[in-house]
Amino acid sequence: MKIAHISDLHLNRKFRRRNLEKTERLIEFALSKLADHIVITGDISDNSNERDFADLRELLIKYDLFHSDKVSVVIGNHDIFGGVELASDIIDFPSRCEKTNYNLKVEIFYEYFRNLFDSTVTITEGKRFPYLKIFNDTALIGVNSVNYYSKLKNPFASNGKVKKSEREEIDMLLSAEEIRNKEKIVLIHHHFYKNSEAGKSSENSIWSRIESHTMKLRGKKKLLSLFKRSGVRIIMHGHSHDMRLYERKGIVILNAGASVDGTASSLFLVDIGQGELNISSEILPPINVKMSDYYNEPVVL
Numbered sequence: 001m002k003i004a005h006i007s008d009l010h011l012n013r014k015f016r017r018r019n020l021e022k023t024e025r026l027i028e029f030a031l032s033k034l035a036d037h038i039v040i041t042g043d044i045s046d047n048s049n050e051r052d053f054a055d056l057r058e059l060l061i062k063y064d065l066f067h068s069d070k071v072s073v074v075i076g077n078h079d080i081f082g083g084v085e086l087a088s089d090i091i092d093f094p095s096r097c098e099k100t101n102y103n104l105k106v107e108i109f110y111e112y113f114r115n116l117f118d119s120t121v122t123i124t125e126g127k128r129f130p131y132l133k134i135f136n137d138t139a140l141i142g143v144n145s146v147n148y149y150s151k152l153k154n155p156f157a158s159n160g161k162v163k164k165s166e167r168e169e170i171d172m173l174l175s176a177e178e179i180r181n182k183e184k185i186v187l188i189h190h191h192f193y194k195n196s197e198a199g200k201s202s203e204n205s206i207w208s209r210i211e212s213h214t215m216k217l218r219g220k221k222k223l224l225s226l227f228k229r230s231g232v233r234i235i236m237h238g239h240s241h242d243m244r245l246y247e248r249k250g251i252v253i254l255n256a257g258a259s260v261d262g263t264a265s266s267l268f269l270v271d272i273g274q275g276e277l278n279i280s281s282e283i284l285p286p287i288n289v290k291m292s293d294y295y296n297e298p299v300v301l
């Protein structure tokens with residue numbers, strides 16, 4: 001199975017006008033490389049705007065990808081709480097977060113991408129995450145790692161948390177007999193960097209400095225232990241805007257958070273099956289450069 005991994009599209013018609021175009025290019029490229037499945041690990045919208053979800057949905061429909069066996073998505077903090085576009089927004093942001101109905105936002109996200117959840121299995125009926133999606137040789141486990149807003153503990157709404165009850169549900173999904181011999185891949189928004197490594201934000205410079213210090217995933221050690229114990233092979237995430245491949249507890253971890261950052265675009269291609277794992281990172285040209293005029297040797301990892 002060949003999986004294309006992209007993340008943090010931060011779609012926004014007003015402030016990030018080219019992100020949709022870059023996303024389309026990434027999708028076209030993934031299809032040209034014969035990817036069987038596309039994974040998008042959160043922050044689809046920059047400012048939790050339904051228009052952005054609709055834009056991605058239209059794009060997926062255009063390429064006949066709006067099907068559960070073709071694309072998987074998980075939710076990011078910007079899909080629930082949005083972010084800051086202008087320096088003046090910083091003042092309003094806390095009260096905006098306080099008024100946000102977290103569960104309703106998750107439901108809205110689900111409603112826009114309902115078809116992509118068609119074949120998912122969940123532990124609690126009516127709860128959208130965590131989910132399990134089963135393919136021939138592979139199983140995808142989608143996790144919601146976005147923490148609730150808290151003035152004290154999550155003042156910028158960018159920290160992540162996977163609480164005990166969620167971990168127990170993930171454990172149950174990973175223990176399913178049907179996936180015992182399959183390659184297990186976890187999809188989650190937040191990163192597993194060591195606490196000494198700061199994340200990277202793409203927000204304006206003031207916000208960037210603030211947010212990059214508050215991007216941690218609470219409970220990540222316990223989560224990693226669970227993944228190791230359950231034989232998870234790969235974790236795919238975003239959130240921090242780096243293109244990075246690293247390893248924790250023997251698990252291969254991909255961060256595609258820089259997919260539409262800067263002028264170029266990037267994605268991971270993961271070929272997995274029969275014990276073999278091939279990962280390449282691909283950088284696409286800036287959008288004003290024709291693909292045919294651009295040659296970039298993929299980095300095979």
Ligand SMILES: [Fe+2]
Binds near residue numbers: 189238239240
């Ligand atoms: Fe994020």
